[in-house]
Amino acid sequence: MERNGRADKIKFMIGIFDSGIGGLTVVKEVLKTLPDYQILYLGDTARLPYGNRSQALIYKFTVQAVDYLFKQGCQLVIIACNTASSEALRKIQQEWLPKNYPDRRVLGVIRPVVEEAAKVSRFGRVGVIGTRGTISSESYIKELKNQKQDVIVSQAACPLLVPIVEEGMQNRRETKMILRNYLRPLKLKKVDTLIMGCTHYPILQKKIKSIMGKSCNVLDTSAIVAESLKDYLNRHTEIESKLVKGKEHRYIVTDSTDRFKENAQNWLGQKIKLEKIDLE
Ligand code: DGL
DSSP: OGGGTOTTTOOBEEEEEESSSTTHHHHHHHHHHSTTBOEEEEEOTTTOOOTTSOHHHHHHHHHHHHHHHHHTTEEEEEEOOHHHHHHTHHHIIIIIHHHHOTTOEEEOSHHHHHHHHHHHOSSSEEEEEEOHHHHHHTHHHHHHHHHOTTOEEEEEEOTTHHHHHHTTOTTSHHHHHHHHHHHHHHHHTTOSEEEEESTTGGGGHHHHHHHHOTTSEEEOHHHHHHHHHHHHHHHOHHHHTTBOBOSOOEEEESSOOHHHHHHHHHHHTSOOOEEEOOOO
């Protein structure tokens, strides 16, 4: 588009990417906080989950997704997936973007959540839960230490939680037992703030809060990301001015099944049409 010298006149969308449809928890908050902007959502449902995959593969998939969203006319892409933000964002921002799309932007979810955690943590004891990929990358630990050197971070990988949410098992008794098991070490470390570092966890927020108790802040990561996007657009008028306003949001997936559609509608709280594309 820029090659024709018409970039100034073309209006662009906000792209939101996730490994699946869990990122709709972020879309829901973005639509509440920034209701005027047009969203293009991409969920890589064919290759979900990313959480147990290697860094190299997560990077490859994420680049394909971001490239697709840019080609569809996004100016700014939010990587809503914590695993992709942990394993691919830095390399995309530092190497791929300057070479391929120097005037576009890619933002992740880790930085805004960490900034909030550093702000609200009373005793500097922060817990992080996420997929195996997110936890083993230590991306939250690194960012938290950048914000607050003396912070004590305790992490727990919770690989069963994504399939539990995908299967709609959030209200089952077994789920509470599994959650208690995952959260016990963090409770023993007396974390005062807990980061739910995964797109799917807001669906379990009530249960997680009740297990962690009143003395622990459980951060609603989707809402924090939406607020931080609003703040970003206020500060970057050169990007904001290029964004198209409207309500014709589109929801694209790489594999479509009735279950994806049902979950997508439940998590977003409205009826939507899922369009299917091929990223390979
Ligand atoms: N979207 C992923 C995340 O936020 C969870 C699902 C997956 O493992 O791909 O980490």
